[in-house]
Amino acid sequence: MAKIIDSEVISQPISKSNSVWHILLIGAILGVLYCGLTVYLSRFIGLVSAAGDIATILVATVGIIVMLNLGMARPLLVAVASAVSLWGLSKLTDGLGWFEVLVWSVLIYCLAYLLFSWLTRYKKIAPVLIVTVIIIIIVRLTITL
Numbered sequence: 001m002a003k004i005i006d007s008e009v010i011s012q013p014i015s016k017s018n019s020v021w022h023i024l025l026i027g028a029i030l031g032v033l034y035c036g037l038t039v040y041l042s043r044f045i046g047l048v049s050a051a052g053d054i055a056t057i058l059v060a061t062v063g064i065i066v067m068l069n070l071g072m073a074r075p076l077l078v079a080v081a082s083a084v085s086l087w088g089l090s091k092l093t094d095g096l097g098w099f100e101v102l103v104w105s106v107l108i109y110c111l112a113y114l115l116f117s118w119l120t121r122y123k124k125i126a127p128v129l130i131v132t133v134i135i136i137i138i139v140r141l142t143i144t145l
Helices: 020-045 048-070 075-085 089-093 098-119 125-144
Strands: none
Touching: 020 048, 020 098, 048 075, 048 089, 048 098, 075 098, 075 125, 089 098, 098 125
16 A cells, blocks of 8 residues: 655754753853954954954854864854844954853853854745744844834
8 A cells, every 4th residue: 555645844954953951062162262263363363343253254264164073954044144144243343341251142142143053944945044034133123223
């Protein structure tokens, strides 16, 4: 007897479940790395905004490597979406005290990596990409207001 397989399957996780605390720890470490790289690079470049943009690229690269080693789902999409969303963070935190910059960087990186890693855990790529792009557009519009 032939077996009928339903092709309309609800999205399913594609990899092992990473705990929220695990993802938040990755975001926190990357936030601290971003803050440190921005301060370090601003000494050579002279512009905090340019140093922050370069630090965003470097942190996204480190994030991809860390998430690949941990077997997380779609690490490239998570890192790129977080980097695009957080582009220009140094302009927003410029003028704050060093502790405030550190706290905001860690908090925002934690939230970004948590959000995008939660979104990218589903099997079907089209809805994941659509929702990710919509969220990035909303974040970028909110930042520019």
